[in-house]
Each structure stands twice: as C-alpha cells, then as structure tokens.
Amino acid sequence: MTPRQRDKILLVTYDFPPGLAGVRRVVKFAKFLPMFGLDPVVLAARPDDGLPSDAEALAQVEAAGYAVCRTPSLDAHQVRRAGRKLREAFRREWSKLDETAKQPPPASKAPVASPAKRPSRAAGLWRAISPWFLLPDDRVGWLPFAKAAAWRMLRRQPVRYVLTSSYPNSAHFVGRWLKRRFKVTWIADFRDGWTQNPYFARYPTPLHRWWDARLERSVLREADLILTVSEPIAAHLRKAGGGDRVHVIPNGYDPDDFRDIEPLEFDRFTLGYTGTLFMQRSPESFFAAVRALLDNHPGLADQFQVVFRTQFKPEHEAAIREMGLENVIFNWGMGTYREALQLQMSADALLVLEGEAPNAEIMLTQKIFEYLAAGKPILAAAPRGALSDLVRRSGAGVVVEPDNVFQMKERLFELFHDMVPYRPDVELIRTFRRGEQARRVAELLGKA
CATH class of the missing domain: 3.40.50.2000 (Glycogen Phosphorylase B;)
Structure with missing residues (x-):
C-alpha cells in the first residue's frame, strides 16, 4: 500500500x-x-x-x-487589561509611599467604589463605542x-x-x-x-x-x-x-474526553448546566420556573437541585436570592473542560439555554453535542432553529420556548418524575464524533 x-x-x-x-x-x-x-x-x-x-x-x-x-x-480587550494592570501596579507603589493610604477614610466621606467593579463599567463603555470604529x-x-x-x-x-x-x-x-x-x-x-x-x-x-x-x-x-x-x-x-x-x-464530541472521568454522586435529582451565559442567554426565566415548580410542589425543595458550571452576573445571583433559591440553585464556577464533562456525566438531566434574538435560529452551541454524548435527557429552552431541531431529531430531550415559564415548570416536573421521552438516535449521535x-x-x- x-x-x-x-x-x-x-x-x-x-x-x-x-x-x-x-x-x-x-x-x-x-x-x-x-x-x-x-x-x-x-x-x-x-x-x-x-x-x-x-x-x-x-x-x-x-x-x-x-x-x-x-x-x-x-x-481592545488585552490593551484594556494591560492598562488596568498598570494602574493597579501604580496604586500599589503609591500606597507604599503614602502612609495615609493605609488609614480608613473619614466617616463623613462616601465609600470609594470597589476597583473590582471598574472593569465591568469600562467593558460596558467599550462594547458601546467599539462597533463605531472596529470592523x-x-x-x-x-x-x-x-x-x-x-x-x-x-x-x-x-x-x-x-x-x-x-x-x-x-x-x-x-x-x-x-x-x-x-x-x-x-x-x-x-x-x-x-x-x-x-x-x-x-x-x-x-x-x-x-x-x-x-x-x-x-x-x-x-x-x-x-x-x-x-x-x-x-x-x-x-x-x-x-x-x-x-x-x-x-x-x-470526542469520546476520549469522557474516559477516566469519575462521576460525582448526588443525593438528590440534579439538573446540570455547563458553559457561558451572556447577552440573551439569560437564566432568569428559568429561575422563575424553578420557583414556580417549588411553589406548586414544596416537597421537591429537598429532592431537586440545579448545578451550574458558568459565570453568573451579579443580577443572576441577586435573582436567586430574591426568589429564595439559594438552597436549590448552585454555581460551581466555570472550572476546567473535564470538570464540565464530569458534571454532564453525573447529572440526571442537562439544561441548555438560548434566548430569543434576531437570527437566533443559527445558534448551535458546542455543549449540545457533549450533552448528547453524555447520554442524559436534555431540557432545551431555545427558539426555533438549529438547536431546537437537533434536540428533537436526536430524540434526546424536550424543547420549550425560551421565556415560557409555565412550559419550563411543567417540563421540570416531568424530568423529575422520569416522564420526559428519552429515545436517543444513537446512529445520528455517532456522526458527531x-x-x-x-x-x-x-x-x-x-x-x-
């Protein structure tokens, strides 16, 4: 040969x-x-x-x-972060020279904004102005x-x-x-x-x-x-x-990525989510659905949880507190890729979120293929398009409208009681290797 x-x-x-x-x-x-x-x-x-x-x-x-x-x-992103590092280094050196910097501010003065909040404001300003001159x-x-x-x-x-x-x-x-x-x-x-x-x-x-x-x-x-x-x-x-x-x-997906991963053991039904949350990909309607589920079925509070591996925005954390879901919804942070796969393999079901927006039908998030490989039922809150079509074609879960709290609540109840049809098309899923x-x-x- x-x-x-x-x-x-x-x-x-x-x-x-x-x-x-x-x-x-x-x-x-x-x-x-x-x-x-x-x-x-x-x-x-x-x-x-x-x-x-x-x-x-x-x-x-x-x-x-x-x-x-x-x-x-x-x-712009790297330049902005380099500038922030330079400012922070300058502040550190200045504080060494200025002994008064170590003293607490007078009580009559308004508190100084936390430096950790400044990048997000700068990032917001940059997102607003960059489309004007960067193509x-x-x-x-x-x-x-x-x-x-x-x-x-x-x-x-x-x-x-x-x-x-x-x-x-x-x-x-x-x-x-x-x-x-x-x-x-x-x-x-x-x-x-x-x-x-x-x-x-x-x-x-x-x-x-x-x-x-x-x-x-x-x-x-x-x-x-x-x-x-x-x-x-x-x-x-x-x-x-x-x-x-x-x-x-x-x-x-790559089957090799799933090898030698030790599954986690949960003591209650666990719905898992991995990946980013940004712009219209917001979890707040989903949070409201969880709140509605627990209001209708209070006994589920000790038997059901949602574990995210993502980065929550402050408004997401605030929504969890306001809805009283601190003991039901948890965020473990982004973690590594293998840690994301570990959650996918360990959860009882998996969640994908994609919001309504112009051209949202083109979106086909990478994690949906890992979800298919993990072999768990999928709850997809997604508009009509490539993502919802794949979930239906694969027979691996159910699709709800992105902001339909009632639909999400009903499907969550069915997932918990193993009432969601799960008949994955194994041959179709194998084509995604x-x-x-x-x-x-x-x-x-x-x-x-």
Whole structure:
C-alpha cells in the first residue's frame, strides 16, 4: 500500500488553550487531521490572563507535540487589561509611599467604589463605542502580529493548506492574505455567523452594516473552501457569495474526553448546566420556573437541585436570592473542560439555554453535542432553529420556548418524575464524533 502523502496545514485561530471559550473545534482538528495525512501547526493569540483558563487542556495540547505559535495582540480587550494592570501596579507603589493610604477614610466621606467593579463599567463603555470604529470585530488589532508570524512560518516550512477559524472574523483576513502571497489552499471555517450573528453583529449605522457585509463577501469570494457548523449559517454564506463551496461540518464530541472521568454522586435529582451565559442567554426565566415548580410542589425543595458550571452576573445571583433559591440553585464556577464533562456525566438531566434574538435560529452551541454524548435527557429552552431541531431529531430531550415559564415548570416536573421521552438516535449521535468530522474535512481536500 502506498504511504499517504503528508502535507502541512496551518490552523489560524485567535483562541486556543489554555483559553476555555471557542477552542474545541480547532483543537480536535489538530488531533484528528494527522490520521489523514494533514500535519497541523497552529497560529493563535497569546492567552488573555483576564479570562478563565484550563491548564489541563493546555497540557494535552503540549503533549500532542505539534507546534503552536502565539503572538501578541493589540486588540481592545488585552490593551484594556494591560492598562488596568498598570494602574493597579501604580496604586500599589503609591500606597507604599503614602502612609495615609493605609488609614480608613473619614466617616463623613462616601465609600470609594470597589476597583473590582471598574472593569465591568469600562467593558460596558467599550462594547458601546467599539462597533463605531472596529470592523469586522474588536480583535482586528491582532492582524498585524498574526500576518507577520504567518509570513515567517510559511517562509520556514512548506504549508499547503491554511484553515482560518472564526469568531473573531478578523482571523479570515490572515488566510486571505496568505492565499494571495503563497498560493496556498485556504479553508475559511465559521464556528459562528458573521453579519447575522445575534451576539456580535451590532451596527451603529446602516453604513457600518454595509461595510461589514462587504468584508464578509470578500472572504467568501476568495476562500477555496468554506465550512460552518449549521445549515442556517450555511444558507446565508451560500447566498452571500460562497455558493457551492460552503459545506456544513457541525461541532461534535470526542469520546476520549469522557474516559477516566469519575462521576460525582448526588443525593438528590440534579439538573446540570455547563458553559457561558451572556447577552440573551439569560437564566432568569428559568429561575422563575424553578420557583414556580417549588411553589406548586414544596416537597421537591429537598429532592431537586440545579448545578451550574458558568459565570453568573451579579443580577443572576441577586435573582436567586430574591426568589429564595439559594438552597436549590448552585454555581460551581466555570472550572476546567473535564470538570464540565464530569458534571454532564453525573447529572440526571442537562439544561441548555438560548434566548430569543434576531437570527437566533443559527445558534448551535458546542455543549449540545457533549450533552448528547453524555447520554442524559436534555431540557432545551431555545427558539426555533438549529438547536431546537437537533434536540428533537436526536430524540434526546424536550424543547420549550425560551421565556415560557409555565412550559419550563411543567417540563421540570416531568424530568423529575422520569416522564420526559428519552429515545436517543444513537446512529445520528455517532456522526458527531470529532474523528468523523476531521475525515470529512480531509475528503473535501482530497486527502481521504
């Protein structure tokens, strides 16, 4: 048998371990593509130490042995955090010189705002003003560093393929630039939508919307191959200029990730949630449903709990207190990826939340595939679209309207009493294994 020809593929992604969000897809491409003659090298931004991190995931990447080039970035988030560190260092040094800084303020003075609250105000201000002058996104300051590093990498070693993965969409301009200069085959991978993204496509004027759509079309016209995670996103990308070069390769799960995880033991029925909560992905309607469930069935208070692995906002914590749910709803923090999987494997049922918003039908969160692999009934509070369709097609749970408290309360009661139909389509779920998805990428490149 003739040995498979091996080629280098450069994977360009802003986020990579030890970061937690948005890293799984590229990490798994890097793991499985070598089985099909594609040896990865990775180009990523340096990790942001102001965000949750996962040392275990970083150790796995380092053990895999492929090269990872990390560059600086002048994107707004990292610059803002660097400025905050500088201010904090200045305050520390100043307090050493100013002995009065150690004295409590006079009682007549108003209390000084906690420094911990300042970044959130700055972040809110930044979110309001950045869409006015940063397109396609607020990571565009990474581009000069990424292009320079990619240039050096391709000058040193032959690279046949370049795969750029978004969000952020800025990453695709590295691929376009490399294609023009090195004649590589460029694959543009969209983990999220671009101009129809319900979270990030915020335009202060019609001119901004027009210009961002123009940037999107320029990427779609030049990419040799376009991948995305759901059919609603694919339909838009085809119409916007991608045509028949657009292919759906959904997110998925890696069975190896679930091995050697010791399940937790709970003394009551446990509904688990893992992942981020932001913007319209709010848990407050769900909290109200739990409160309504306990009001109707007070005896469940000692037999039922909800465990989150996420980051609550102050308003989420306040809502739990106001509804008297402190002994029923718990947040264990984001934790590592393996800790999230441990909760998924240990809970009696799993919760996914996706709010109503323009274009929300395109959303297909990564964790739904892990939930399917964990083999537990799913309660999905989600609008019509890719996410709700998958839950129904897979036979793995029930769907309710995102803000329908009554529906959620009724389904929670049915979950507790094992009345929710759970007939998972095992063959469908097996198609979401990460190795299968890497094989499909290789097929599209003529490597399998």
